[in-house]
Amino acid sequence: MTAQSQAAAARADDVWKVYGTGEAGVTALRGVSLSVGRGRFTAIMGPSGSGKSTLMHCLAGLDTVTRGEVFVGDTRVSGLGDKALTRLRRDKIGFIFQQFNLLPTLTAEENIRLPLDIAGRKADPQWWDTVIATVGLADRLRHRPAQLSGGQQQRVACARALVGRPEVIFADEPTGNLDSRSGAEVLGFLRDSVRAHGQTIVMVTHDPVAASYADRVVFLADGALVSELDDPTAEDVLDTMKHLDVLVGAA
Amino acid sequence: MLRATLKSLLARKLRLVLSGLAVVLGVMFVSGSFVLTDTLSRSFDKVFGDVYALTDVGVSAAPKLDVGEMDGETAPATLPAAVVERVRAVPGVASATGLVAADGARVIGADGKVLQSFGPPRLGENWTGENELLQLRSGRGPQADDEIALNADAAARAGLAVGDSVGVLTLAPKQQFTLVGTFGYSGGRDSLGGSQEVMFTTPVAQRLMLGEPGVFTEITVTAADGVAPAELRDDIAAALGAGFQVRTGEQLAEDSAAGLQEGLSFFTRILLGFAAVALFVGIFLILNTFSIIVAQRTRELALLRALGANRRQVIGSVLVEALVIGFVAAILGLAAGVGAGAALAWAFGTFGAGGLQLAGVGLPMSAVVSAFAVGVVVTVVAAVLPAIRASRIPPVAALQEVATPDRPLTAISVAGALVTAAGGAGLALGMAQESLTLLFGGVLTVFIGVALLTPLVSRPVVGALGRLFAWSVPGRLGRLNSGRNPRRTAITAAALMVGIALVTGVTVVMDSAKSSLAAQAEDAIKAEVMISGEQTGPRPPTFDAAVLERAAAVPGVRAVAGVWNDVAEVGGELQYVNAADDLARLADVYGATAATGSLATLRPDQAVLSTDEAAERGLAVGATMTVQLAKGEERTYTVAGTYADGDLPGSILLPAAAAADFGIAQPVLGFVRLADGATVASVLPAVSALVADSPEVSAIDRSAFIEQQTAGFDQVITMIQILLGLAILIAVLGVVNTLALSVLERTRELGLLRAVGLGRAQTMRMITVEAVVIAVFGALLGVVVGAGLGWAMVEGLSSEGIDKLVLPWQQMGVYLGLAALVGVVAAVVPSIRAARLNVLGAIAHE
Ligand SMILES: Nc1ncnc2c1ncn2[C@@H]1O[C@H](COP(=O)(O)OP(=O)(O)OP(=O)(O)O)[C@@H](O)[C@H]1O
Numbered sequence A: 001m002t003a004q005s006q007a008a009a010a011r012a013d014d015v016w017k018v019y020g021t022g023e024a025g026v027t028a029l030r031g032v033s034l035s036v037g038r039g040r041f042t043a044i045m046g047p048s049g050s051g052k053s054t055l056m057h058c059l060a061g062l063d064t065v066t067r068g069e070v071f072v073g074d075t076r077v078s079g080l081g082d083k084a085l086t087r088l089r090r091d092k093i094g095f096i097f098q099q100f101n102l103l104p105t106l107t108a109e110e111n112i113r114l115p116l117d118i119a120g121r122k123a124d125p126q127w128w129d130t131v132i133a134t135v136g137l138a139d140r141l142r143h144r145p146a147q148l149s150g151g152q153q154q155r156v157a158c159a160r161a162l163v164g165r166p167e168v169i170f171a172d173e174p175t176g177n178l179d180s181r182s183g184a185e186v187l188g189f190l191r192d193s194v195r196a197h198g199q200t201i202v203m204v205t206h207d208p209v210a211a212s213y214a215d216r217v218v219f220l221a222d223g224a225l226v227s228e229l230d231d232p233t234a235e236d237v238l239d240t241m242k243h244l245d246v247l248v249g250a251a
Numbered sequence B: 001m002l003r004a005t006l007k008s009l010l011a012r013k014l015r016l017v018l019s020g021l022a023v024v025l026g027v028m029f030v031s032g033s034f035v036l037t038d039t040l041s042r043s044f045d046k047v048f049g050d051v052y053a054l055t056d057v058g059v060s061a062a063p064k065l066d067v068g069e070m071d072g073e074t075a076p077a078t079l080p081a082a083v084v085e086r087v088r089a090v091p092g093v094a095s096a097t098g099l100v101a102a103d104g105a106r107v108i109g110a111d112g113k114v115l116q117s118f119g120p121p122r123l124g125e126n127w128t129g130e131n132e133l134l135q136l137r138s139g140r141g142p143q144a145d146d147e148i149a150l151n152a153d154a155a156a157r158a159g160l161a162v163g164d165s166v167g168v169l170t171l172a173p174k175q176q177f178t179l180v181g182t183f184g185y186s187g188g189r190d191s192l193g194g195s196q197e198v199m200f201t202t203p204v205a206q207r208l209m210l211g212e213p214g215v216f217t218e219i220t221v222t223a224a225d226g227v228a229p230a231e232l233r234d235d236i237a238a239a240l241g242a243g244f245q246v247r248t249g250e251q252l253a254e255d256s257a258a259g260l261q262e263g264l265s266f267f268t269r270i271l272l273g274f275a276a277v278a279l280f281v282g283i284f285l286i287l288n289t290f291s292i293i294v295a296q297r298t299r300e301l302a303l304l305r306a307l308g309a310n311r312r313q314v315i316g317s318v319l320v321e322a323l324v325i326g327f328v329a330a331i332l333g334l335a336a337g338v339g340a341g342a343a344l345a346w347a348f349g350t351f352g353a354g355g356l357q358l359a360g361v362g363l364p365m366s367a368v369v370s371a372f373a374v375g376v377v378v379t380v381v382a383a384v385l386p387a388i389r390a391s392r393i394p395p396v397a398a399l400q401e402v403a404t405p406d407r408p409l410t411a412i413s414v415a416g417a418l419v420t421a422a423g424g425a426g427l428a429l430g431m432a433q434e435s436l437t438l439l440f441g442g443v444l445t446v447f448i449g450v451a452l453l454t455p456l457v458s459r460p461v462v463g464a465l466g467r468l469f470a471w472s473v474p475g476r477l478g479r480l481n482s483g484r485n486p487r488r489t490a491i492t493a494a495a496l497m498v499g500i501a502l503v504t505g506v507t508v509v510m511d512s513a514k515s516s517l518a519a520q521a522e523d524a525i526k527a528e529v530m531i532s533g534e535q536t537g538p539r540p541p542t543f544d545a546a547v548l549e550r551a552a553a554v555p556g557v558r559a560v561a562g563v564w565n566d567v568a569e570v571g572g573e574l575q576y577v578n579a580a581d582d583l584a585r586l587a588d589v590y591g592a593t594a595a596t597g598s599l600a601t602l603r604p605d606q607a608v609l610s611t612d613e614a615a616e617r618g619l620a621v622g623a624t625m626t627v628q629l630a631k632g633e634e635r636t637y638t639v640a641g642t643y644a645d646g647d648l649p650g651s652i653l654l655p656a657a658a659a660a661d662f663g664i665a666q667p668v669l670g671f672v673r674l675a676d677g678a679t680v681a682s683v684l685p686a687v688s689a690l691v692a693d694s695p696e697v698s699a700i701d702r703s704a705f706i707e708q709q710t711a712g713f714d715q716v717i718t719m720i721q722i723l724l725g726l727a728i729l730i731a732v733l734g735v736v737n738t739l740a741l742s743v744l745e746r747t748r749e750l751g752l753l754r755a756v757g758l759g760r761a762q763t764m765r766m767i768t769v770e771a772v773v774i775a776v777f778g779a780l781l782g783v784v785v786g787a788g789l790g791w792a793m794v795e796g797l798s799s800e801g802i803d804k805l806v807l808p809w810q811q812m813g814v815y816l817g818l819a820a821l822v823g824v825v826a827a828v829v830p831s832i833r834a835a836r837l838n839v840l841g842a843i844a845h846e
């Protein structure tokens, strides 16, 4: 158990999430337990409304859980106040959202530095160069988001998440708005940062191809974990998805 | 379409409240002004109605000068006692009583100071016994020449009781009387509209108030049973012949009220002027609100367009929203205005006029009409531009990311430059033609022009201002946000500019005038000690003329000159004139020399003028002019000399003999020039001792005198600061509004910032910096534009003797500091809202 928790970058223990109360209450998560391995690329999949985003938000400390516990690294997230949660997000977590990742008033470079600036930290120059080179934005750093394509914007968001070397990066459908080529580029960076630099990433996605970039895919259905695959191919993922109904019935 | 508009309106209550508030405040000011003056005017009507309730017909002499009580009437015309007998003999007259009533009976209170009045007259009258209106409260009426009675309010305020010895200043210097009675009026009133009334015996009243035995100011007549007042009036008028004013009691009440009405309507106009400024600022605020709303609703409006709504329907939908807001705001503003007007009337009645019994608060039609006209029109006018912009949104915008394109500022800047130039021209023309309307219009046009230019200047200036805060991440983000939408920042700042520019401009003019006058006085007046007092009411403070002679006898005094002052009709126009006891001595104490002619002691038929006055009247030495004083017949004076403006007090100086016919028969100023070797310190105490019996004045040195004479400027500045406070308050609301709407607009951004680790305190700091930058920018604009306007006015007034430009640096600094504070305050609510945003909800916000 100790060995496992040390290896886990983020962990959910029997997490329940109920929105609203009484009749109108929606149970989005029903007893999810999940351990995200350090230095691994984990994908969360499942049909729409299955609770993927909810799980991710709970893991990232953006949302509170109704029951159960969440850890990021050694920090117990459930029960933290706003100040501590803010510090946790700032220092240990990176985010990539589906859209609207960047502040329109800041240049690409300023956007990338933003979490570091807020924390009052300096970027490690070598790591900075590596990240910028990896996402291939060296000649775009002075541009504002409005002057960048959607794919470039997502790459800036990736760089921002990577540059602070957080404990874990959460990405909610990072390629949902991109065409397949730009999507493949972004996913490539994410995978490389895991393989080459030991970054931990949790990604929510709908897309079996996107999921195939991950080391491990977990499947959610109706708020519960129903299946998982290691080192999947797109076909494996698609197959599992097709059989989810059956799996839910079995569960 | 209408239903969609109303639904979206109700869905955004906050927006409704914020944009409506500016209109509510403006309408409140307008309708409050009307309610206040309506209440006061009806209250005064009632006072005059009561005063003349017992009079069927009143007879008075035609006045020498047509000066209303509010304009500083000083000496009423008089009737000989024989007229009373003639009136009494007219058939149908039941009784005819001669009355004496004149302003200028100043009671010295228990504290040794003259009981002040800030408007209502201080009447000296003859005691004619009690009647239905006037009833004794204690003691009795005056029977001996050294007895007086006082109205209860004046007695209470002076701290006097029956049996006390009371000093009273009248046409004669201070005399002591015994207070034998106090009286009040029907309805338990202690005064009529705040007037002070001192009752003497008839001979004493005639001597002290009119300066002549056996004359009255008015005859009050009651009609025999069955005789109509109007008939009796005509009979009496026929019996007396020309030279008399014969009016019924009703007419008298109306005429008296009309004089006051004029004063009140002047007061209303001033208040409305300030209300107009407040509304003008309100227009900026509403314009801005609607612009932001339209920008935020781009998608919604585009969707409507895509669904087939035409441009006119889109314009209509925005205007309907404005109409609803304007209408609701007008109702609320009217209610608030009635409240504010009633509260002010109450305050006026209680503190201002010593117990004016208020007529009930009414809702004058003018208040209702103006509230709706102003509220609705202002809102709709302010919404027209945003509505047109809304109609230009193409349907495809519904499908695109909301991005307000950065439209170029060239057109708006060119327009701004043109409008500013037009305003400047209006200003110059207004100054040249001395037209207040043109001047005011010019100033407002300049404001609009500058507001149009503001987006252009906002980029560099806001950038520079923001750099002050750029040392922290929230500071930098706040700075970037404030520079983000130049138009929005500009309008918000421009609203603040208007109030601050006006205050600054007025301060520049007043300070310049003050120090110009002070410098001129310092240069011109050789006298080292002055006898003078601070004027608070319409009547200047006076002192015993005998003081002048006695002061001349004080060791160390070289010469003393006295100056008398009153209103007179000169060549057919009313204007203030002075008289000197001895022109040669006055010229000596002032150190004045003649520009033309001579400044030797005037003969009784000679006068001297300032060069400007002479030029304006086209008079040269040797020419003549006619002067009608408050008393006596019209007289002709020959111009004996002229003097440069400011070399001697006033612009027309008459000989000593004329002072006898002044309504204010005592000197208002005394100048004491010291002999060589004497010091102010050695002479001042002796002169002070001489004026101990003239408590309205004191002996002061030159710097105190200059301070006293220019104190009025500071009062004007303070008053204008208070009145323009409302415009500034509305502008502050504008900052709050802009911030609140910006926070709403940037919800997702705030969510993102919070997600990547921006703390609550940092979020609040970011919004505060944005607010402070906008507010300081507005204040900076205001200070610069105000200084410019002030400078232009001072330039234009240089011919009036304002030759020094004084920029009130300290005040300007204070305004900037206050603006920063205003920014912090304005940011409180929006920043708390921003900090409280639920991070997840914000990110998911559409
Ligand atoms: N704030 C909320 N209030 C009430 N119910 C919510 C809320 N957020 C999510 N839900 C519900 O919780 C369930 C899980 O939602 P969640 O957003 O996690 O799904 P998802 O798997 O991310 O779906 P998608 O693939 O469509 O993004 C859904 O039934 C949803 O309706």
Ligand SMILES: [Mg+2]
Residues within 6 Å of the ligand: A052, A053, A054
């Ligand atoms: Mg989701």
